[in-house]
Amino acid sequence: MKIEIDLDKCQGYAQCVLEAPEIFELNESGLAQTLAAGVTSENEKYALAAADLCPMQAISINN
Template sequence: MKIEVNLNKCQGYAQCVAEAPEIFTLNADGVAEALSASVAESDEKYAIAAADLCPMQAIIISD
């Protein structure tokens, strides 16, 4: 699974960081970014949950 954050949409609510800190972090500008472009199979459920929680729907998941 691949994951990315649309930096133009992210408003820095950090719901993804709270849900999946092993996948997301906040950068110096206060917006979320993925720590890696790919997500381990064991972490996929956390990535999906984080995307669902994002109020701006800024997280893009692809296979």
């Protein structure tokens, strides 16, 4: 599972960080970034939930 964040859409609401702090963080510009390139199988549900919660729909997840 690979996560991509569209930084043109991200507004830094940090819903992804609140839902999955082990996967997402905000960078120096206040925009989302991933802590790792991929997601472990045990964290998949959190990554999917974070993508669903993103108000700007800036997170895409590919298998």
